[in-house]
Amino acid sequence: MISDFNAVTALVGGLLIGAGAVVLMLTNGRILGVSGIVGGVVGEPGSEQTRWRLAFIAGMVTPGAVLGLMGKLSLAGAGVALPVLLVAGFLVGFGSRMGNGCTSGHGICGLSRLSKRSMAAVATFMAVCAITVFVTRHLLSLGV
Template identity: 55%
Template sequence: MVESTLFTPWLAIIGGSLIGLAAVLLMWSKGRIAGISGIVAGALSERGEERTWRLSFLLGLFLGAILAAYFSGALAGVQSVASTPVLVVAGLLVGVGTRMGGGCTSGHGVCGISRFSQRSMVATVVFMASGAVTVFIVRHLLGEGV
């Protein structure tokens, strides 16, 4: 049986607010949309100051997550239910889907919807529906993680 998670609305509000703040600050300071897949792609291909801000943004994502997990104890006793090969394949599929969709959840879901982009609204509906279908297939048809 899958364990339920404790719903923490205040942490969700704080986390969502920080994501929104980061998106606004990036738009204000650099005129850029905080789409992580685009930031990663640029970090791999750009040079100079353009690359520096991208790497700094990505480093902040990792450090923020590590610090939050450390100080909250959120990762204590967490174990992956999937093997390393499954996680690698899943990560590659996410990357391929991101390229096919022309962006990721942060670019479309956070920044695109807030700008009333129809393309982003459609993309967000498609990847949310795809996620729901995938969870249904994995949990109920394949019996994984149950």
């Protein structure tokens, strides 16, 4: 069974995500990798790169903050218990730094550069994610 989804907004949103990656490369010559950008701010606070990294993060959170304040953002959320959220968050932070990238850096930018490392990373995290979803949603019945 296939759920309701909106192909147009998914594609247009994807185009905008790509546009963000291209703007950052065209202007600053940098890869758009959120885990690298955020990890750089927390891991190397004195770096001369902190300014552009913070500017990027400010831009990234502005649309969500504005829509949230206007009450126009409706998200279903993950629907998992707080301890699971915290463990998941820790693993995402630790793993994305250890593996040098997440969905944006390896998934969008790395695959576009035809990087072998990114292809291996994406294949790994997609496979582990799918197995995790199967185990938690069907075998353990955690969350929705």
